[in-house]
Amino acid sequence: MKFLHIADVHLGCRRYNLKERTRDFFRAWHDVIVKYALPNRIDFLLIAGDFFDRRNVDPQAMNHAVIGLQLLKDAGIPAIAIEGNHDQHTSDEISPYSWMRSLSGWGLLKLLEPTSGDRSPIALVPWNEEEHKGSYIDVAGARIFGSHWYGSSINAAIPILTDALRQAREEGRFNILMLHTDIEGHTMRPMIPALPLAKLNELKQLVHYVALGHTHKNFSLDNWAFNPGALEPTSIDEYREERGVYLVEVDDRHNIKAEHIRDYVQRPFQRLSFDVSGAKDPDEVFNGVIEKVKHEGRVHNPESSEPAPIIEITLRGHLGFKNSLLNMNRMREEAQALTGALHVMMRNQSVPVEYAIAAGMDVNAPREERELRIIEDLIARDNRYKSRAHEFAQLVIKAKQQALGEEEPEKILELISQALEGQTIEAAEISGDAKPDDNQQSPTAAALSAIERSAVIQ
Numbered sequence: 339m340k341f342l343h344i345a346d347v348h349l350g351c352r353r354y355n356l357k358e359r360t361r362d363f364f365r366a367w368h369d370v371i372v373k374y375a376l377p378n379r380i381d382f383l384l385i386a387g388d389f390f391d392r393r394n395v396d397p398q399a400m401n402h403a404v405i406g407l408q409l410l411k412d413a414g415i416p417a418i419a420i421e422g423n424h425d426q427h428t429s430d431e432i433s434p435y436s437w438m439r440s441l442s443g444w445g446l447l448k449l450l451e452p453t454s455g456d457r458s459p460i461a462l463v464p465w466n467e468e469e470h471k472g473s474y475i476d477v478a479g480a481r482i483f484g485s486h487w488y489g490s491s492i493n494a495a496i497p498i499l500t501d502a503l504r505q506a507r508e509e510g511r512f513n514i515l516m517l518h519t520d521i522e523g524h525t526m527r528p529m530i531p532a533l534p535l536a537k538l539n540e541l542k543q544l545v546h547y548v549a550l551g552h553t554h555k556n557f558s559l560d561n562w563a564f565n566p567g568a569l570e571p572t573s574i575d576e577y578r579e580e581r582g583v584y585l586v587e588v589d590d591r592h593n594i595k596a597e598h599i600r601d602y603v604q605r606p607f608q609r610l611s612f613d614v615s616g617a618k619d620p621d622e623v624f625n626g627v628i629e630k631v632k633h634e635g636r637v638h639n640p641e642s643s644e645p646a647p648i649i650e651i652t653l654r655g656h657l658g659f660k661n662s663l664l665n666m667n668r669m670r671e672e673a674q675a676l677t678g679a680l681h682v683m684m685r686n687q688s689v690p691v692e693y694a695i696a697a698g699m700d701v702n703a704p705r706e707e708r709e710l711r712i713i714e715d716l717i718a719r720d721n722r723y724k725s726r727a728h729e730f731a732q733l734v735i736k737a738k739q740q741a742l743g744e745e746e747p748e749k750i751l752e753l754i755s756q757a758l759e760g761q762t763i764e765a766a767e768i769s770g771d772a773k774p775d776d777n778q779q780s781p782t783a784a785a786l787s788a789i790e791r792s793a794v795i796q
């Protein structure tokens with residue numbers, strides 16, 4: 339038995355407002371079929387969720403889907419799919435229709451969906467070829483099970499699904515479960531709950547192969563659970579991850595030989611970064627960026643079959659003049675002309691010098707020195723206290739030391755008011771107000787709120 343396992347095709351994915359980029363997802367999908375599905379005479383193709391980028395499939399994406407599915411159908415290769423979070427149907431109460439179900443109804447793919455039974459919220463029923471519906475299907479010695487996208491309820495769903503599988507699996511067949519979920523320890527979004535490995539492992543006694551999807555990077559577990567990764571990166575943050583398709587061969591004794599294939603047409607990406615610190619004027623930044631592109635930029639060769647790259651250029655560091663003086667458009671156009679890139683993205687993450695804290699400071703300097711310097715810089719941002727920034731910074735440190743030493747609050751207050759004497763009067767005079775304004779922060783409060791703000795600036 340031989341099959342191809344793909345996931346996260348994301349047909350119809352739109353990025354950067356580029357028509358070409360949408361076609362990339364089709365090219366990858368088409369190339370994989372032509373290069374690996376057809377010549378290898380596979381018995382079936384598995385699509386483990388997120389075939390489409392969105393539930394409301396646009397006409398172009400539907401064309402892209404049908405072209406590939408028709409090629410498979412003409413070759414007699416069944417395409418077996420489950421829904422992912424991106425192309426999942428709405429609740430059946432709202433509408434029983436979905437494009438994945440339509441494609442299944444037209445015989446272009448076989449969408450495997452659990453149903454809900456009388457006794458259990460998850461029931462698995464055999465494929466019905468007349469109705470084009472079912473939760474599992476028998477093909478070429480395999481029994482393939484589908485599942486829904488369970489999202490954060492995956493933990494509760496797995497034991498119920500496990501019970502249903504125990505009933506429906508067939509001894510002697512190669513049992514495959516298609517599952518769209520992150521697995522703990524292998525996710526790209528550590529903040530989002532994923533299925534614990536222990537829970538997944540409970541399925542080991544029931545199925546021979548878990549066909550995973552959802553995580554856009556490749557990984558496999560114990561030559562048993564396999565996640566191929568997205569066909570194409572859906573965001574530039576994914577471009578460094580390994581992704582591809584699994585070509586799987588299973589012998590009569592159910593030994594698995596899974597090969598991860600990455601050689602198909604993919605859009606190349608490149609990330610460049612330029613430090614603007616110390617640049618005297620916008621021209622210097624412009625020239626620096628262009629030099630960088632000339633030396634390191636990925637140049638597209640129009641003769642080659644490889645697609646033109648998408649390049650992202652990020653400006654970092656401390657900018658010595660106004661942001662608005664940077665001509666980002668000119669940089670983009672020049673970089674594009676030099677490389678022949680499909681698209682150049684410019685991102686400005688530099689921080690204007692007036693907001694820069696401890697600019698140019700040795701990061702290995704002693705902690706006390708760095709602390710004093712940071713507080714001093716924060717205080718100096720307020721013109722009213724600029725001339726006494728050093729003195730006030732020392733005061734902040736002293737007050738902090740007393741607080742840490744559990745000195746009485748009154749004593750600390752005394753220390754501060756003594757040091758500030760004269761200053762509050764001065765400030766009130768400048769503002770033309772006899773009483774200190776409620777909005778007028780004391781230097782200590784200004785420094786403390788500046789410290790809070792600095793957490794954001796970093």
Ligand SMILES: [Mn+2]
Pocket residue numbers: 346388422424552553
């Ligand atoms: Mn996805």
